[in-house]
Amino acid sequence: MAESKEEVDxxxxxxxxxxxxxxxxxxxxDEIGLIQCPEARYNxxxxxxxxxxxxxxxxxxxxxxxxxxxxxLLYRQRKHWLDREALVxxxxxxxxxxxxxxxxxxxxxxxxQCGALNPERDLYLSKLALTKFPKSPETWIxxxxxxxxxxxxxxxxxxCSDAACRYPSNYNxxxxxxxxxxxxxxxxxxxxxxxxxxxxxxxxxFLIEGFIGQAFRVILDVNFAFIFLLIFFxxxxxxxxxxxxxxxxxxxxxxxxxxRVDRRRHVxxxxxxxxxxxxxxxxxxxxxxxxxxxxxxxxTFINSTLNSxxxxxxxxxxLVYRKWLDTVVSAHQ
Amino acid sequence: xxxxxxxxxxxxxxxxSLLLDKHADxxxxxxxxxxxxxxxxxxxxxLVQGKMDTINVDKAVEFVLSCMNFDGGFGCRPGSExxxxxxxxxxxxxxxxxxxxQLNADLLGWWLCERxxxxxxxxxxxxxxxxxxxxxxxxxxxxxIGRIHWIDKAKLRRFILACQDxxxxxFADRPGDMVDPFHTLFGVAGLSLLGDEQIKAVNPVLxxxxxxxxxxxxxxxxxx
Numbered sequence: 436m437a438e439s440k441e442e443v444d445x446x447x448x449x450x451x452x453x454x455x456x457x458x459x460x461x462x463x464x465d466e467i468g469l470i471q472c473p474e475a476r477y478n479x480x481x482x483x484x485x486x487x488x489x490x491x492x493x494x495x496x497x498x499x500x501x502x503x504x505x506x507x508l509l510y511r512q513r514k515h516w517l518d519r520e521a522l523v524x525x526x527x528x529x530x531x532x533x534x535x536x537x538x539x540x541x542x543x544x545x546x547x548q549c550g551a552l553n554p555e556r557d558l559y560l561s562k563l564a565l566t567k568f569p570k571s572p573e574t575w576i577x578x579x580x581x582x583x584x585x586x587x588x589x590x591x592x593x594x595c596s597d598a599a600c601r602y603p604s605n606y607n608x609x610x611x612x613x614x615x616x617x618x619x620x621x622x623x624x625x626x627x628x629x630x631x632x633x634x635x636x637x638x639x640x641f642l643i644e645g646f647i648g649q650a651f652r653v654i655l656d657v658n659f660a661f662i663f664l665l666i667f668f669x670x671x672x673x674x675x676x677x678x679x680x681x682x683x684x685x686x687x688x689x690x691x692x693x694x695r696v697d698r699r700r701h702v703x704x705x706x707x708x709x710x711x712x713x714x715x716x717x718x719x720x721x722x723x724x725x726x727x728x729x730x731x732x733x734x735t736f737i738n739s740t741l742n743s744x745x746x747x748x749x750x751x752x753x754l755v756y757r758k759w760l761d762t763v764v765s766a767h768q
Numbered sequence: 769x770x771x772x773x774x775x776x777x778x779x780x781x782x783x784x785s786l787l788l789d790k791h792a793d794x795x796x797x798x799x800x801x802x803x804x805x806x807x808x809x810x811x812x813x814x815l816v817q818g819k820m821d822t823i824n825v826d827k828a829v830e831f832v833l834s835c836m837n838f839d840g841g842f843g844c845r846p847g848s849e850x851x852x853x854x855x856x857x858x859x860x861x862x863x864x865x866x867x868x869x870q871l872n873a874d875l876l877g878w879w880l881c882e883r884x885x886x887x888x889x890x891x892x893x894x895x896x897x898x899x900x901x902x903x904x905x906x907x908x909x910x911x912x913i914g915r916i917h918w919i920d921k922a923k924l925r926r927f928i929l930a931c932q933d934x935x936x937x938x939f940a941d942r943p944g945d946m947v948d949p950f951h952t953l954f955g956v957a958g959l960s961l962l963g964d965e966q967i968k969a970v971n972p973v974l975x976x977x978x979x980x981x982x983x984x985x986x987x988x989x990x991x992x
Contacts, residue, residue, distance in 0.1 A: 606849035
């Protein structure tokens with residue numbers, strides 16, 4: 436086993452090169468991970484590549500991480516020079532092992548600024564880091580640096596969803612989703628609605644409830660007319676299981692005092708989502724059927740949910756919704 | 769909401785009345801161990817009060833507000849998860865700098881009152897166990913934003929009292945655990961905020977007796 440300083444140096448430099456070569460030869464690597472392997476078995480590289488998954492054997496980490504960490508800090512302190520390619524390789528290695536090392540991300544930001552690094556490569560690296568570290572705050576924050584690039588919103592939402600699925604109640608992933616809605620979608624209603632309708636199929640939690648509320652706020656800030664579209668979707672029995680968005684729509688509807696006149700004017704305008712039109716008669720039906728949100732309607736809805744045979748989780752949400760109506764909404768009556 | 773809700777169960781023989789004399793003895797005995805971190809925190813907050821002009825308050829407010837999340841709470845840095853301890857620091861800060869109007873009191877108040885679990889205790893964020901120190905972080909925050917009535921006070925009081933140790937005095941983080949001065953302070957302070965008449969009124973922003981603050985003429989903002 437390598438123990439002398441020279442042997443460690445040689446080993447580490449080889450491993451960093453192996454990682455760099457792996458990415459060059461296999462541009463489709465989509466996941467990284469640590470392979471539990473306490474000792475080096477044979478005289479071969481600890482970097483393992485199987486079906487687009489990149490693994491690092493755990494025995495080498497205790498040599499690798501301190502070495503590259505130290506090298507980067509020496510560079511930062513101007514005590515050791517590293518050329519651009521070496522910086523790219525070293526930061527890549529570092530961030531795949533510990534993506535919350537802010538300095539490494541900042542070095543990459545500098546490389547981006549001077550054109551020595553392709554933005555796509557950085558987005559790819561952070562996406563990979565999130566496969567192993569789905570909460571990593573510094574990785575999510577690094578993605579904010581790319582607001583000016585032409586990356587697709589759907590791709591960004593996929594990164595969020597994948598990370599949210601990898602870790603329960605992944606706050607940072609949902610927080611990033613809000614960032615995308617605010618800074619990338621910039622209130623593009625169609626994108627916002629469709630993506631968020633898909634998002635709510637994920638497991639229920641209060642975190643997601645809070646996120647959905649904020650998502651609606653972001654969307655509705657842009658165009659008040661769509662509140663009727665949302666009401667139509669959400670209040671139709673059986674279409675939408677969750678009570679969380681209903682609560683937020685209720686709150687938003689009753690806080691749009693200023694736009695009452697606008698709302699009436701927009702009711703007659705057909706809405707369109709994904710090619711499906713909602714003609715005027717549907718809006719009139721909403722009003723006739725008493726489907727617009729009032730406190731009484733909501734309490735009736737809650738009681739029918741509680742008395743129905745739906746699952747305990749849904750009943751819990753109904754109770755929480757009732758508590759919210761009694762606590763928060765009643766305070767303003 | 770998971771099927772297995774994380775919470776504690778309060779046993780029927782848990783303490784149900786305030787054992788003030790026991791707590792006084794506990795703190796007195798602890799003070800003799802030359803552990804003065806409580807007095808340090810008190811003096812440091814007074815020091816900050818006297819030296820506000822040495823900080824760039826506008827920049828500080830800007831940073832604190834950048835840590836506000838979509839649920840109305842605050843994390844330790846932009847994008848971080850809302851946490852009751854952070855929320856207390858930020859609401860206290862916004863009170864001291866006269867910026868409470870920047871909060872969404874309904875949104876934050878709702879997040880805070882949702883910390884209350886069936887046992888009556890408060891946790892620091894969703895899916896966590898209750899802890900008596902959150903009787904302070906959460907309750908004081910609610911008091912600052914004028915929504916303390918959104919908590920079930922009787923249930924919380926029952927939880928706090930159950931955290932006492934009848935033999936040694938002092939409060940633990942939850943019923944049956946070991947006591948320490950940290951949780952004793954926040955248990956007592958929480959009870960004060962809940963209106964216990966045996967305890968002096970405590971200021972929610974600075975965690976100091978109101979009469980002390982009145983003496984030095986300090987009354988931080990609160991929302992109604």
